[in-house]
Amino acid sequence: MPTAHPSGWAHADGALRGPHWLREPSDPDALVPLLWSRTATKSDGVLSIGGVPLPELVREHGSPAYVLDEADFRSRARAFRDAFADYDVFYAGKAFLCTTVARWLAEEGLSLDVCSGGELAVAERARFPMERVGFHGNNKTLGELERAVELGVGRVIVDSFTEIERLADVAAELGRTVGVMVRVTAGVEAHTHEYIATAHEDQKFGFSIASGDALEAVRRVHAAPSLRLLGLHSHIGSQIFDTSGFEVAARRVLALHARAIEEVGVEMPEMDLGGGFGIAYTTQDDPSDPAQLATEITKIVEHECRALEIALPRLSIEPGRAIVGPSMCTVYEVGTVKDVALDGGARRTYVSVDGGMSDNIRTALYDADYSATIASRPSGGPPALSRVVGKHCEAGDIVVKDEFLPADVRPGDLLAVPGTGAYCRSMASNYNHALRPPVIGVRDGKTFTVLRRETVADLLATDVGVL
Template sequence: MTHEAGWAHAPGALRAPSWLREPSDPNVLVGHLWSQTAHKADGVLTVGGVSLVDLVAEHGSPAYVLDEADFRARARAFKEAFGDFDVFYAGKAFLCTATARWAAEEGLSLDVCTGGELAVAERAGIDMARVGFHGNNKSLAEIEKAVTLGVGRLIVDSFHEIQRVADVAEGLGRTQPVMVRVTAGVEAHTHEYIATAHEDQKFGFSIVNGQALDAVRRVLAAPSLELLGLHSHIGSQIFDSSGFEVAARRVLALQAQVRDELGAELPELDLGGGFGIAYTTQDDPSEPKQLAHEMSEIVAHECRALGIAEPRLSIEPGRAIVGPAMCTVYEVGTVKEVELDGGATRTYVSVDGGMSDNIRTALYDADYSCTLAGRRSDAPPVLARIVGKHCEAGDIVVKDEFLPGDVRPGDLVAVPGTGAYCRSMASNYNHTLRPPVVAVRDGASRVVVRRETLDDLLATDVGIGQ
C-alpha cells in the first residue's frame, strides 16, 4: 500500500517539485505573485505603503491584508478591456461592504449566490439592477427577497426553480428577468470540484440531452418571467480562452435553435469566466485585454457562422480581481526538522493559522508560495513546508517553498494570492477565531472585516448559562 504522504517517503533526498526552483536569495520577492504595491525593504514586506511588521503590531496575526489600490486597478483593467461587456465581480470570492462598493465604483456589476451575499450587497447600497443571483438551490425566502429588491437577473438552474421564481414573481406582481444556466459539455483543465461545464455535476441544464431547450421553452411560457439569455460557466482557475471557444459554439448554436424553433431572439449571453491567477511560478494567467480580444472574436465568428445577431455579453472574472489583491500574514510558532526515509529531512514551519483561514490546500491540493516578511536573512535557503495549528495532518498552508534556513519562532511569513475563497471559506474549526481583513492604501490601514472574538464564537452556543 502506498503511504499517504506519497513522494516524501520515497528513498533518496527530498526534492522540490519540478516547477519550484531554489532561489539564490530567498529574501527576494517573486513580484508577479503579489499585489501591485507589495515590495520588500531590508527584508520587511510592505503592502499599500504599510509594513507588515507594523500591521501585525497593530492588528495582530494571522490577518488578511487587502491592497485596495490593487483591487481597484484589476477591476478597472477588466472593465476597460471588456468595454462592451457587463463584468460581474464574484461575491463568493470575497465579499464585504467595502469590496462591493469598490467594485461598483469601478463600474462592475455583482454576482451573489446566497441570501447572505445579497444582504451584503443591499447593505452596501449596490444598485440591485446590477446584481445577478446564482445558485442551484435558492430557497423560497431568497427568491422572494431577490424579486422584491429588483435583482437584475436570476440565473435559474432547475425546472423546479423556474416554476418557483415564476410563482414568486407572479405573486408579487413583478416580471423577473432570468437567465438559463446551461452545461456545454466542456471540461476546463482544472480541479474536478471546480470544473463546472461537464455533464456529471450539479449545475445547469444539459444542451446535449435537450434539457436546456426545454428550460428555455418553460421560461418563455411563464408570463411573470423575462428571458434575458443563456448562461454558461466552464470552471475556475482558467488561463486561456480555448475552452470558451467550444462552449460558445455550443451555447450559440442553442441560441440559434431557440430562435428557429421557439421564435425568440435572446438579447444577452453570459460566458462565465473563472479566469486564473498566479499562485506560484508555474502559473501563467492571460491579461484581460488578451482574454477580451479572443472571447469577442470567438463570439463574433460563431454568430456570423450561425447567422444570428451578436448578443450583449457578460463575463465573471471570478478570483482574478480580488485573488492577487490579498495576502495573509502569519507568525511562526515552531520550527521542526523531521527525518524522512532515505535520510532526507523536511523543515516544518508551524504558523498561527492554517486550514481554518485557507482550506484550499487541503480541499483542492492547491499550491501556494510564501516569503519571510519581517526581516532579512543571510542564511541559505531550505525547502520548507508551512503548516497550521489545527489537529489535522493535512493542515498544510504551503506544501513546498524555499525559506531562509534560520527561520525561527516569532518570524512573520506572508502568503500571496489569498484574496479568493480563503476568507470566504474560512471556518471556526477547532474553535479558532477567523482573522480580520485589513485594507491598506497610501500608508494607512483600516479594518474592513474585524477579527472574531471569543464572545462571537460562543454567542450561538445556547447551552451556555443554562
C-alpha cells in the same frame, strides 16, 4: 532508479526531487512580483503592502490577518471593466464579498454576482445598484427568491425546472417581471480540479444542452408571463489559464441560442460566458491579462455568430478570483520550527504558524499550491525546503506544501502568503473553535479595518446551552 515518495516527490542518491516548477532559488528572500499585489515591496527583508510594513500592521491588528490592497483591487477591477468595455462585467462575490468591496465595485462601474441570501444582504447593505446584481445558485430558497424579486435584482440565473416554476409564481404574486438567464452545461472538460470544474454533465449545476433540457428550459421561461428571458449562461470552471474551453463552450451555447431562434421563436438579447480566469499562486502559473482574454474571447464569439448567421448578443463575464485573489495576502506569526527526516536521507523543515486550514482550506480541499516569504526581517540563511503548516489537529492542516524558505526561519518571524484573496476568508471556519482573522485594508501607508477579528464573545454568542 528514483523511487516514489508518498508526498509525490522522488528521491535518488539521497537527493530530493521536487515538482518541475519548484527550484531552489538563488535568493529565497526575494519577491516574485507576479504573485503579489502591485504595491508589494520588500526592503531590508521587511514586506510592505500599500505602503504599510507588515510588522507595523501586525503590531496594530495582530496575526493572523488578511491584508487587502485597495489600490490593487481597484486597478484589477478597472482592467476588466476597460478590457471588456462592450460587456457587462459581473464580479463573482463568492470569491470574497463585504460591504467595502461591494462599494468599491459599484464605484468602479462593475456589476455583482451573488449566490445566497446572505451575499444579497451584503449588496443591499452596501446600497449596490440592484439592477446590476445577478443571483446564482442551484437551490435558492423561496425566501431568497422573494427577496431578490422585491429588491429588483437585474437577473436571476435559473438552474432547475422547479426553480423556473417557483420564480414565475413569486414574480406573479409580487406583480413583477423578472429578468432570467438559463444556466446550461456545455459538456466541456475544463483542465482544473474536479471540484471546481462545472461544465461537464455529471454535476449539480445547470441544464444539459446534450439532453435537450436546456432548450426545454428556454421554452418554459419564454412562456412564463412574469419572466423575461434574457439569455443563456455558461460557466466551465475555475482557475483556467487558456481560452480553449471557452471556445468549445461558446460554440455549443451559441448553437443552442440559434436553435432557440428557430424552434422557440425567440432571439435572446444576452449571453453570459462565466468566469474562472486563473491567477498565479506559484511560479508555475501563467495567467492571461484581461486585455488578452477580451481579445481572444470576443474573437471566438464573433466567429461563431458569423458561422451561425446570428446577431452578436450582449455578452457578460464573471471574474472574481482574477480581481481579488492577488489583491490580498495573509500574514502569520511563526510559532515552532521542526526539522524532519524524509526517506532517502533528505530533510524538510516544518514551519508552524498561528493559523491554518480555518483561514485557508484550499490546500486541504483542492490540493492547492501557495508560496510564502519571510516578511519581518532580512535573512542570510541558505534556502531550505519547507512546509508551512497550521495549528489545527489535522495532519492535512497545510498552508503551503513546498516552499524554499531561509534555513534560519525561527519562532516570532512573520510569514506572508500571497494570493489569498479568493476563497480563503469566504470559506474560513471556526474549526477547533479558532477565531476568524480580520481583513485589514491598506492604502497610501495607512490601515483600515474591513472585517474585524472575531472574538471569543462572537464564538460563544450562538452557544445557548445551559451550564
